[in-house]
Amino acid sequence: MDTALTRRQLVAWRTAIFTIFFVTGLGFASWASRLPAVKNDLGINDLQIGILLFVSGAASIVGLSLANVIVVRWGARRGMIATIITFSLGVFVVGLGVQVLESYAVTAVGLGFMGIGMAATDVMMNVEAAAVEQAFERTLMPLFHAFFSIGTVVGAGIGVAMAAWGVGVAWHLGAIGVLVLVTGLLSLRLVPTRETMHDDPATKTSRRERVTEALAVWRDPRTYAIGAIMLGMAFAEGSANDWLTIAMVDGHAQTEAVGAVALTVFSVAMTVFRILGGPLVDRIGRVWTLRILAAAAAVGLVMFILAPSLPIAFIGVALWGAGASLGFPLGMSAAADDPAKAAASVSAAATIGYLAFLCGPPILGWISHEIGILPTLWIIVGLIVMSGLASGAAKPIAGSHVGAGHPRERTGGSAA
Incomplete structure (x- = not known):
């Protein structure tokens, strides 16, 4: 059964979800801002860039589909730990594939991880944001999405600066991947465990019942x-x-x-x-x-x-x-x-x-x-x-x- 949270715990929970929205936008925009460098470093054409974007998009659909299964299996809080790790790993692998290994295939794999991790995280962070709304009894969802937008602006700005200063894609995306990972995991420590999100391993609801409810x-x-x-x-x-x-x-x-x-x-x-x-x-x-x-x-x-x-x-x-x-x-x-x-x-x-x-x-x-x-x-x-x-x-x-x-x-x- 979900326990009542103190005002301090509620504020910490809200701040944690604001942060996750922000770093997700930051990570996505960091990759998007370096597309010209990706094209140049890999020596590829517009068609091949289009294929990479398709890989990312297709992986995102997979991530959306998996989000529900992840919540049923591990709960929202623990599920986000896995998906944020997946997303940040993807950002890191893309940087590695573009500049260190100079491998189109490795870059595509990294984008696959990014797409799956970001889309699944997106669903679960919105679920948590909605729960925060209910706890505060105020409309906060637009503000959560504003933090994602702010994250994309900051990520794009950093990308412009990195390009202007001649910083390589590997160093840039590697640092962003680590930042997203550390910040995301630290934020999730402030997210409460709730039975309604199947976070409690001791919940009496069977997995089969949860799947039936999900469908x-x-x-x-x-x-x-x-x-x-x-x-x-x-x-x-x-x-x-x-x-x-x-x-x-x-x-x-x-x-x-x-x-x-x-x-x-x-x-x-x-x-x-x-x-x-x-x-x-x-x-x-x-x-x-x-x-x-x-x-x-x-x-x-x-x-x-x-x-x-x-x-x-x-x-x-x-x-x-x-x-x-x-x-x-x-x-x-x-x-x-x-x-x-x-x-x-x-x-x-x-x-x-x-x-x-x-x-x-x-x-x-x-x-x-x-x-x-x-x-x-x-x-x-x-x-x-x-x-x-x-x-x-x-x-x-x-x-x-x-x-x-x-x-x-x-x-x-x-x-x-």
């Missing part, structure tokens, strides 16, 4: 409705990450520098709204927040597509980024409303969302080749509208006050 979420219509929310917003976010700069250059006849500025505006808007999103959700509720932001994202994207001038395009980009900011984290939060089903539900919803991240860019690329990049973005507008229409599925279930809006006023409870 049951795929028969729940709410899983697919939440998946629709995350699918639309994952496309909205992923399409910007992969195609915004190209849309600025090819669609609006701007320079590459302007395209980079546009992507920066989008990323800043997303990060700011993730930092500020929690209080907004607690004020008006998870469902209305998602509806309003879906409308903002759709309007912003339409403005960008039809923009008659550069300032209008940038306003559209800012609205697009702000509107897409909370769909994924709030979908994760909604999926984890029931602590007993949190790991399975988050894994299922995350699988749907990440499929959009991984499959969306090549699909959009093929379509844009046929009709042009700006007309292709109308598909994203439709998916954003779908996400907004499905937002009712994010309504908190009975017994969960997180994301309900004005929870204290309705329940008459005292502030925590």
Whole structure:
């Protein structure tokens, strides 16, 4: 049975999960920031880089699928120990493969470990984040995802500095791998053991019963409705990450520098709204927040597509980024409303969302080749509208006050 935690233990738990989100983003961006050096050191072409990215993406799908099994077998806390080790080992092996061994195959193996470790960790850290939300009875998931975004910004910045100073990929990624490993494992020492996450080896629930419960979420219509929310917003976010700069250059006849500025505006808007999103959700509720932001994202994207001038395009980009900011984290939060089903539900919803991240860019690329990049973005507008229409599925279930809006006023409870 789960025991009550002191305020100090709760704060330590929250800090630990913030840290894990941060170092995961840091590790991922560190690899991504050195892609030009990877290409140069291995002497490979764009097609071979594409194959490496495919290996990473395919491994991520495996990691998402394994996350639920890992929780059932070892529990969330012990499972994350294994997946963080896997992720950090992958980062280290990539650095070793690129510069020391100069081996394409070893680099691909490292990316496989990275993909599996990061995706599985992603599911479990979101489960833990949702549990922290329930413990504090406040919406914190957007802030957790903001820490991941901050980690990617810091990781990219360090990558730029390493490249400018001529530091090799092996030294850079080796150091990052060790940093992720040590910081992640130290943080997990502060994560409490909870029976609801199967962390207690003495729990009386059999493994077979846990597997049955884990598979049951795929028969729940709410899983697919939440998946629709995350699918639309994952496309909205992923399409910007992969195609915004190209849309600025090819669609609006701007320079590459302007395209980079546009992507920066989008990323800043997303990060700011993730930092500020929690209080907004607690004020008006998870469902209305998602509806309003879906409308903002759709309007912003339409403005960008039809923009008659550069300032209008940038306003559209800012609205697009702000509107897409909370769909994924709030979908994760909604999926984890029931602590007993949190790991399975988050894994299922995350699988749907990440499929959009991984499959969306090549699909959009093929379509844009046929009709042009700006007309292709109308598909994203439709998916954003779908996400907004499905937002009712994010309504908190009975017994969960997180994301309900004005929870204290309705329940008459005292502030925590």
